[in-house]
Amino acid sequence: MPDVRIEKLIKRFGKVAAIDGVDIHIPEGKIVTLLGPSGCGKTTTLRCLAGFENADEGKIWIGDQLIFDSRQKINLSPQKRGMGMVFQSYAVWPHMSVFENIAFPLRIRKAPRGKIKEQVERALKMVGIEELKDRLPSEISGGQQQRVAFARAIVYEPAVLLLDEPLSNLDAKLREQMRFEILELQRKLDITTVFVTHDQEEAMVLSDEVLVMEFGKVIQRGDPEAIYFDPSNEFVADFIGKINFLNGTVTQLEESGSVVGIEEEGFRSEFHSTRTNYAKGQKVLASVRPENIQIHTSKPDQEINTWPAKLIRKNFLGGLFDMVVDLKGKELRARTPFRVEAKSGSEIFIHVPPKDVLLIDVN
Amino acid sequence: MKRIMPYIRLLTRRDSILVVVIAAMIGVTVIYPLSIMVYGSFKSAPPGEPSPLSLDNYSRMFSADWFWVELGHTVWISIGGTLLGVFLGVSLAFIVTRTDTPWVGKLEIPLIVPFFLSPFIGALAWTGLASRDYGLINGWFDSLLGVRPFEIFGPWGIIWVMGIYYSPYAFLIVSGTLRNMDPTLEEAALSAGATKPQTMLRITLPLMAPGILASALLIFVAAAEQFGIPSVLGMNQRWFVLTTRIFYLLQEYPQDYSMGATVAMIMLFFTGGIVYMRNRIMKRREFVTVGGKSFRPHVIPLGKWRYFTLSYLLGYILLVVILPFGTFIAISFFKFWSIHPKVKYLTLENWQYILFEYPNTWVAVKNSLFLSIVGAAVAVLISAIIAWVVVRTKAFGKDALDTIATLPVAVPGLILGVAYMWAWIRSPIPIYGTIWILMIAYVSRFIPYSLRSIESTLRQIDKTLEESANISGASWIQTFWSVSLPLLKPGLVAGFILLFVTFMRELSCSILLYSSGSEVMSVTMFDLWHDGMFPHLAAIGTMQLFMTAACLFIFSKVFKIRITDVVR
Numbered sequence: 001m002p003d004v005r006i007e008k009l010i011k012r013f014g015k016v017a018a019i020d021g022v023d024i025h026i027p028e029g030k031i032v033t034l035l036g037p038s039g040c041g042k043t044t045t046l047r048c049l050a051g052f053e054n055a056d057e058g059k060i061w062i063g064d065q066l067i068f069d070s071r072q073k074i075n076l077s078p079q080k081r082g083m084g085m086v087f088q089s090y091a092v093w094p095h096m097s098v099f100e101n102i103a104f105p106l107r108i109r110k111a112p113r114g115k116i117k118e119q120v121e122r123a124l125k126m127v128g129i130e131e132l133k134d135r136l137p138s139e140i141s142g143g144q145q146q147r148v149a150f151a152r153a154i155v156y157e158p159a160v161l162l163l164d165e166p167l168s169n170l171d172a173k174l175r176e177q178m179r180f181e182i183l184e185l186q187r188k189l190d191i192t193t194v195f196v197t198h199d200q201e202e203a204m205v206l207s208d209e210v211l212v213m214e215f216g217k218v219i220q221r222g223d224p225e226a227i228y229f230d231p232s233n234e235f236v237a238d239f240i241g242k243i244n245f246l247n248g249t250v251t252q253l254e255e256s257g258s259v260v261g262i263e264e265e266g267f268r269s270e271f272h273s274t275r276t277n278y279a280k281g282q283k284v285l286a287s288v289r290p291e292n293i294q295i296h297t298s299k300p301d302q303e304i305n306t307w308p309a310k311l312i313r314k315n316f317l318g319g320l321f322d323m324v325v326d327l328k329g330k331e332l333r334a335r336t337p338f339r340v341e342a343k344s345g346s347e348i349f350i351h352v353p354p355k356d357v358l359l360i361d362v363n
Numbered sequence: 364m365k366r367i368m369p370y371i372r373l374l375t376r377r378d379s380i381l382v383v384v385i386a387a388m389i390g391v392t393v394i395y396p397l398s399i400m401v402y403g404s405f406k407s408a409p410p411g412e413p414s415p416l417s418l419d420n421y422s423r424m425f426s427a428d429w430f431w432v433e434l435g436h437t438v439w440i441s442i443g444g445t446l447l448g449v450f451l452g453v454s455l456a457f458i459v460t461r462t463d464t465p466w467v468g469k470l471e472i473p474l475i476v477p478f479f480l481s482p483f484i485g486a487l488a489w490t491g492l493a494s495r496d497y498g499l500i501n502g503w504f505d506s507l508l509g510v511r512p513f514e515i516f517g518p519w520g521i522i523w524v525m526g527i528y529y530s531p532y533a534f535l536i537v538s539g540t541l542r543n544m545d546p547t548l549e550e551a552a553l554s555a556g557a558t559k560p561q562t563m564l565r566i567t568l569p570l571m572a573p574g575i576l577a578s579a580l581l582i583f584v585a586a587a588e589q590f591g592i593p594s595v596l597g598m599n600q601r602w603f604v605l606t607t608r609i610f611y612l613l614q615e616y617p618q619d620y621s622m623g624a625t626v627a628m629i630m631l632f633f634t635g636g637i638v639y640m641r642n643r644i645m646k647r648r649e650f651v652t653v654g655g656k657s658f659r660p661h662v663i664p665l666g667k668w669r670y671f672t673l674s675y676l677l678g679y680i681l682l683v684v685i686l687p688f689g690t691f692i693a694i695s696f697f698k699f700w701s702i703h704p705k706v707k708y709l710t711l712e713n714w715q716y717i718l719f720e721y722p723n724t725w726v727a728v729k730n731s732l733f734l735s736i737v738g739a740a741v742a743v744l745i746s747a748i749i750a751w752v753v754v755r756t757k758a759f760g761k762d763a764l765d766t767i768a769t770l771p772v773a774v775p776g777l778i779l780g781v782a783y784m785w786a787w788i789r790s791p792i793p794i795y796g797t798i799w800i801l802m803i804a805y806v807s808r809f810i811p812y813s814l815r816s817i818e819s820t821l822r823q824i825d826k827t828l829e830e831s832a833n834i835s836g837a838s839w840i841q842t843f844w845s846v847s848l849p850l851l852k853p854g855l856v857a858g859f860i861l862l863f864v865t866f867m868r869e870l871s872c873s874i875l876l877y878s879s880g881s882e883v884m885s886v887t888m889f890d891l892w893h894d895g896m897f898p899h900l901a902a903i904g905t906m907q908l909f910m911t912a913a914c915l916f917i918f919s920k921v922f923k924i925r926i927t928d929v930v931r
Contacts, residue, residue: 050550050554051553051554052550052553077553077558077559078550078553078554079553079554079555079556079557079558080556081554082556083554084554084555085550085551085554087547087550087551088547089545089547091545091547091548091550091551093548093551093552093566093569093570094570095569095570095572104552104555104557104565105555105556105557108552108555108556108557108561109556149551152551152555153555156555156556162554
């Protein structure tokens with residue numbers, strides 16, 4: 001299986017750059033996710049890769065083969081790129097049976113009859129819909145159509161698999177199940193895969209590497225954990241999971257980390273973080289994930305990062321508590337799986353371990 | 364629950380009463396006359412006179428040569444007209460939606476104009492272009508090459524005129540299919556390794572097939588039941604099809620009403636069979652190809668060939684709209700028309716005669732306007748009630764009502780005219796020969812068309828939109844007025860305009876049912892044609908064209924809609 005490289009890709013629609021100089025490398029057999037809100041350029045990037053949109057600038061390689069180069073006017077047509085693609089709308093052809101849909105790519109490649117049957121049946125089995133092969137698309141459910149689309153995309157063993165929000169039209173339960181099935185399939189086939197989604201949970205589960213995009217640019221790349229625990233800017237931190245931001249300035253640098261003077265209206269205090277690499281006087285956002293805020297009904301032992309607060313609201317979501325606490329006028333979101341005895345309106349203490357305080361540059 | 368049950372029961376009962384009333388209405392205006400016609404086909408005496416019942420008419424018909432010849436003619440021109448119409452419509456649709464031909468945006472409106480034109484006037488106009496004796500195009504060839512290659516009278520002329528004036532049906536249906544086709548269906552084929560031609564052949568074309576088939580069957584039925592075109596281009600040459608034969612049997616001395624009814628029965632089976640087949644096929648083969656994301660459909664870059672496709676579009680507009688109708692209007696200003704019309708024959712006398720002397724002109728204008736506006740409004744109102752009962756209530760028998768109301772689709776206008784003659788020519792109710800019988804015939808014949816447009820709009824309106832008005836405290840009448848009606852408006856207006864245009868040009872029903880005082884404009888033209896007063900009828904036809912256009916303009920302003928949306 002080859003790798004895929006995209007170099008300095010630019011695509012403009014009128015004056016707007018939908019993709020603004022994107023570099024992506026998808027290593028062999030890995031699954032890379034383009035994640036971002038709608039309009040961030042992720043789908044356009046995928047369509048450039050597939051050959052349905054022509055980029056204005058840049059290069060694309062599959063392995064050693066240059067399939068797109070704006071300078072040399074190289075632009076391989078989609079049918080010659082040998083990729084498999086699963087569309088958001090599934091694009092299962094309504095006038096062909098399930099079997100015929102999946103057999104189509106093989107027929108186009110003039111595969112012998114016996115081989116077609118064998119390979120289609122293997123693909124059907126792989127996605128678990130052997131018994132549906134003679135049905136028409138109108139006679140099967142959305143989830144089943146999705147499996148057909150998947151089988152059709154992998155039946156000819158393409159070098160690269162493109163997934164364009166394939167799960168967004170499924171209901172929540174099926175979506176969760178399909179995530180694992182796609183991952184399992186991808187691992188089994190060892191196929192280089194590009195996955196486009198706006199669903200951060202999906203991206204977390206499915207990716208070797210996540211590329212967060214905004215306004216046509218890749219703003220952070222890394223494995224899912226790094227993206228979650230070390231967001232490089234406010235947008236990523238906010239887009240992936242929930243987070244509390246507190247404006248402040250770095251006041252002290254210590255061996256164990258930094259101290260941030262918080263300058264929120266009404267709330268002025270010091271936040272200790274284990275993060276280093278910041279200069280004194282630098283403006284930062286001290287950021288805390290809701291699950292890292294500890295709730296105490298009596299004053300805890302730790303001195304630092306501990307404040308008295310007021311519990312404004314407590315919602316039991318079944319499995320976890322979701323709370324809003326008031327820190328002298330600054331409202332913070334907190335979450336915990338442990339039972340919280342305090343009632344709404346009561347005085348409490350909160351504590352944030354310094355290792356859980358992220359510092360994000362303010363530009 | 365106990366307290367509201369009686370109300371629910373009452374409501375369902377009230378719905379059911381509505382069903383019965385409407386069904387009875389359709390029974391009297393459609394089923395009763397058709398049954399009398401069936402009865403008439405077994406009689407040997409004219410309507411109202413007693414005679415024994417027998418199969419004589421049928422055996423006489425089946426053993427007559429003319430019947431088989433004219434049945435063959437009917438099939439011939441229907442197939443020919445369908446092939447030409449579908450070819451033109453599909454090619455236009457493809458060029459407009461899927462190629463980079465220049466000006467397609469600007470040509471959008473000119474391309475739907477033929478949809479609103481009267482095929483009857485189209486046939487008359489084309490005689491002025493391609494008649495061997497006085498056709499303008501023959502004149503051009505004559506002076507250049509000394510030959511007159513065309514003859515519009517006869518089967519090929521009929522096929523030509525039918526093909527070009529029914530092509531808009533195929534154009535509209537197929538371009539709708541092409542426009543709504545999810546582009547990812549084609550992209551999936553491309554990324555699966557298919558080339559563009561392969562994708563076209565194996566994905567796009569099969570997906571267009573239901574639309575092509577639907578328009579072919581629609582045109583086939585319309586062509587088979589056409590009366591105006593074969594009457595202008597065939598009857599004088601004694602080249603008959605079944606519709607013109609029926610007319611001949613009923614109008615020429617000695618009238619043979621029984622044989623007319625018998626041939627009408629054959630027509631009815633013919634069109635009924637095809638309509639039935641169409642419904643069967645359509646039910647099985649409807650594809651939902653509308654996708655999630657709305658990327659524009661793929662456009663094929665044609666390179667130099669785009670000037671060829673552009674000239675194809677312009678040629679179509681020239682041959683279907685500009686040349687025939689320009690000629691037709693011009694004819695109204697000539698003393699007489701010939702292959703080389705001369706300036707010295709220009710005159711305003713035809714117009715003076717038609718506007719101030721011909722006694723039927725203003726009667727016909729008044730009748731046509733009255734029937735078209737009031738008739739279309741009545742039909743839309745009844746359709747709206749039927750649609751509401753069918754879509755929104757659980758009334759007993761509502762599905763049967765839907766079927767019965769759609770039934771007249773399979774009844775050719777001329778055949779309905781025959782049935783009305785049989786039912787009411789001697790009826791004690793003094794309705795025959797009045798304008799009201801025309802109104803009833805128009806409304807019941809064409810309700811299926813507005814019904815379909817309103818029903819589909821109503822189905823698209825989510826029921827919860829009405830329910831949320833109810834829950835906010837609106838009574839059902841307030842809900843209907845402030846929520847349902849505004850949402851339904853596009854469907855109602857489309858239905859109204861469609862029927863208005865149809866009624867303005869209606870000929871095949873009216874020609875059998877009019878009498879002195881209830882003429883409409885098409886009938887007046889038909890009469891003048893048979894009196895050989897071509898320039899005079901051209902004046903009336905021109906009036907009809909401009910009146911229709913003016914009304915469409917007014918409606919589009921009053922109802923605040925675009926005419927192009929009506930045909931979507």
